[in-house]
Every structure is written in C-alpha cells, then in structure tokens.
Amino acid sequence: MPEADRGERVIRVADIDPRYRHDILFNLFEHLGPDDALQIVVDHDPKRLRLQLEALHGERCGWTYLEQGPDVWRVRLRLLGRGDAS
Secondary structure (H helix, E strand, C coil): CCCCCCCEEEEEHHHCCCCCHHHHHHHHHHCCCCCCEEEEEECCCCHHHHHHHHHHHHHHEEEEEEEECCCCEEEEEEECCCCCCC
C-alpha cells in the first residue's frame, strides 16, 4: 500500500456521503497548495471524476494512479501550476 507523501491528505471516498462526494473532492482539489497533494482511495476506477476535473482544470489536473484495482484504486491528485510537469 503506497504511503502518503508529505503534504498529502488521504481521503477514503467511501467515508463520504455519496450525495456530496464530488463536490467535496472538487473543493479539496481546488484548494491544494503548490506542494500539496490529495490521495483518494476508492473501490472502482474514478474515471468520471478525472474527466470532470480535467474539464474544469485542463492540464493543471495532475492525476497519478498509485494502485489500479481490482479492489482498491489509489490516485494522487495535484493542482499544477504553469510549468509543472508532475
């Protein structure tokens, strides 16, 4: 199981009421600092969330799969500034 990086908050999506999940994740993502990351842990591939974040933030959405199923997906999210590569 990948460890969280320094400055990284780990969110177990199943712990959030389904009605509010994406709104909460969008809010957390939009308030990430330059050295911060958000790691989400889910029981499925969060492709829809990725598409929505990329639609809103374009290339500023840093998305890295840390684990890809079959039972657990872990994704590290970063809000990239101009010139950031990861």
